[in-house]
Amino acid sequence: MENWTEKYRPKSLDSIVGNRIAVQKLKKWGEEWRAGSPAKKAVVLSGKAGIGKTSSAYALANDFGWQVVELNASDTRSGDIIRRIALSGAVNETFTGLGEYSPSTSGGRKLIVLDEADNLYERDARGGSPDKGGKRAIIEMIEQTKQPIVLIVNDYYQLVKGGGNALKAMCEHIKFGAVGEEMVPLLKSICRNEGIEVADAVVRYIASHSEGDVRGAINDLQTVCQGKKRVGMEAVSSLGYRNKEKEIFSGIREIFRARDFKTAERAASSINEPPDYLILWMDENLPIEYKSAMDVDRAYHFLSMADVFLGRTRRRQHYGLWSYARNLMFGGVAISKSHNYRSYSRYSFPSWLRKMGASKSARVNRKEVERKIGRYTHMSGRKSREIISSISGIFNANTRIAVEMAGKLGLTEDELALLVGKTRAKKITDIIKKGEEAAGEEARQQSIFDFLGQKNI
Numbered sequence: 001m002e003n004w005t006e007k008y009r010p011k012s013l014d015s016i017v018g019n020r021i022a023v024q025k026l027k028k029w030g031e032e033w034r035a036g037s038p039a040k041k042a043v044v045l046s047g048k049a050g051i052g053k054t055s056s057a058y059a060l061a062n063d064f065g066w067q068v069v070e071l072n073a074s075d076t077r078s079g080d081i082i083r084r085i086a087l088s089g090a091v092n093e094t095f096t097g098l099g100e101y102s103p104s105t106s107g108g109r110k111l112i113v114l115d116e117a118d119n120l121y122e123r124d125a126r127g128g129s130p131d132k133g134g135k136r137a138i139i140e141m142i143e144q145t146k147q148p149i150v151l152i153v154n155d156y157y158q159l160v161k162g163g164g165n166a167l168k169a170m171c172e173h174i175k176f177g178a179v180g181e182e183m184v185p186l187l188k189s190i191c192r193n194e195g196i197e198v199a200d201a202v203v204r205y206i207a208s209h210s211e212g213d214v215r216g217a218i219n220d221l222q223t224v225c226q227g228k229k230r231v232g233m234e235a236v237s238s239l240g241y242r243n244k245e246k247e248i249f250s251g252i253r254e255i256f257r258a259r260d261f262k263t264a265e266r267a268a269s270s271i272n273e274p275p276d277y278l279i280l281w282m283d284e285n286l287p288i289e290y291k292s293a294m295d296v297d298r299a300y301h302f303l304s305m306a307d308v309f310l311g312r313t314r315r316r317q318h319y320g321l322w323s324y325a326r327n328l329m330f331g332g333v334a335i336s337k338s339h340n341y342r343s344y345s346r347y348s349f350p351s352w353l354r355k356m357g358a359s360k361s362a363r364v365n366r367k368e369v370e371r372k373i374g375r376y377t378h379m380s381g382r383k384s385r386e387i388i389s390s391i392s393g394i395f396n397a398n399t400r401i402a403v404e405m406a407g408k409l410g411l412t413e414d415e416l417a418l419l420v421g422k423t424r425a426k427k428i429t430d431i432i433k434k435g436e437e438a439a440g441e442e443a444r445q446q447s448i449f450d451f452l453g454q455k456n457i
Contacts, residue, residue: 004222005215008190013059016052017186017214018179023056025174030060033109033148040172042142042149044117046156047176050213054115056176057150061111066148070113110147114138118153135163142170178212186214187221198224198231205236247271249347252281256289257340261331268330275325276310279303280350282329288345295337302332365415372409392419395428403431 010016016023026045032038045053061068117138142149151171153159160168184207191198202224210217224235254267271278282303290296306329313321366388373391374384395402396419406416406428416425 004190005218008186008193008218010052010055010059011062013056013063016056016059018182018212019052019056019176022174022176025172026056026060027063029172029174030064030148034064038148040170041145042151042171044151044153044156044159044167044171044173045176046153046159046173048154048178048213050215051176051179052214053152053176054113057111057113057152060150064109064111066109066111068111068113070115112141112145112147112149113152114149115152116154117151118155118158135159135167138164139166139170142167179214180212181207183207183210183214183217187217190218190221191225194225196225196229196231199233201233202231202236205233248273248278248281252278252285252347253289253345255282255330255334256286256337258330258334259340260335261327264330264334265326268326275306275322275329276313279306279310279325279329280352281347282333284350284352285345285347286333288347289341290337291341292338298336299333302328302336306332362418365412365418369411369415369418372411372415376409388419395420396424399428399431402428407432 013023013027022045026043029038029040029043045056047053058068060066138151151159151167156173156175184203187203187207188198188200191203198221203221206217206220206224210220224231228235248271251267251271254270255264258264258267268275268278286299286303287296290299306325309321309325309328313319313325370381370384370388373379373388374381377384377387379387391405395405395416402420402424411419413425413429416428419425420428
């Protein structure tokens with residue numbers, strides 16, 4: 001199924017949902033480039049993910065007939081690469097989509113788009129530069145450019161701090177905000193185009209729970225509509241846990257990419273889940289996010305120390321120890337990396353939680369078998385757990401004893417299956433049922449004879 005966010009990506013600035021003032025400013029900047037006299041050669045589009053920054057940049061290029069050269073700062077955190085690709089694109093002339101030469105004097109333009117431009121490291125304490133001059137290269141690019149440049153960021157102040165301070169004066173800052181009710185007509189339009197009848201309440205629920213994220217809202221809409229022709233409110237229940245899982249993934253990513261204790265702790269607090277639950281997500285996804293073996297080793301050292309405090313918390317029921325665990329598993333893990341990892345990593349649901357979920361019924365049955373054995377033999381749960389293997393051996397060796405004891409213990413077929421396997425459990429259960437039916441028939445016949453005797457018939 002085609003991804004709807006791509007299928008319905010706006011082709012023109014007039015089609016951008018929300019952020020009317022920001023879009024007008026961007027269009028005005030484009031007009032200045034078309035006239036050949038821009039006040040600022042570059043613009044910075046800032047705001048949270050999913051609200052239309054990148055779509056606006058591409059819509060601008062489409063409206064003005066510009067070719068796009070895109071570079072992602074998170075993938076190429078190097079001044080040399082930025083100079084080689086983006087700077088050469090900014091200084092040199094362009095060609096049309098058909099390969100024809102299109103000089104800037106006749107209106108031919110390329111739009112240089114640098115996404116995630118705020119993900120560039122500052123120089124470290126020893127004077128090294130993990131981003132190898134990335135911000136300096138961006139400044140040089142803007143100084144020399146003959147082409148329009150768009151920098152896209154989530155955090156404007158992360159871009160302009162330190163070595164990026166000069167960008168404040170060099171770029172026009174256009175701030176994008178969360179999209180509100182304006183996305184409702186868009187979602188309804190998508191439903192009509194897809195030929196799916198969706199209840200108005202569903203569309204409004206998705207819009208109101210998207211927190212202004214248009215891309216997220218469209219993804220949610222596609223989720224509830226997939227494989228259906230009519231969608232009612234019952235469909236949105238499937239979004240509940242998915243949104244919670246998405247929130248956890250987002251928070252974990254912020255923790256891994258934080259550069260100090262405070263930022264990591266703030267990201268963890270936003271998830272609103274206890275540390276003994278979050279440590280499972282950290283453990284599962286740490287080797288996915290951190291690529292360096294040394295970084296993984298240091299991070300797991302902090303994570304293992306956090307697990308010690310979590311264990312003490314469980315044993316002593318002293319939840320004041322959670323603060324130490326949080327500092328180690330969030331702040332410690334965040335600062336254990338030698339450099340930031342900005343390439344996208346697909347996180348996984350904790351395998352331990354998945355296994356526990358899959359084995360939940362088996363664990364419940366086992367606990368019930370232990371309880372029934374303990375009650376019958378006057379043993380503790382721990383003692384009855386120790387003799388389960390012996391009882392299993394006896395039941396498998398002697399069907400008569402298995403039938404008699406299963407009846408006395410009141411074991412269900414699922415509980416029996418834990419001791420003797422599914423096939424044998426069914427056989428034993430059938431024997432017990434036939435015995436109960438025979439006993440029931442005998443008791444019924446006896447009650448009839450008693451009744452006839454009382455009536456002297």
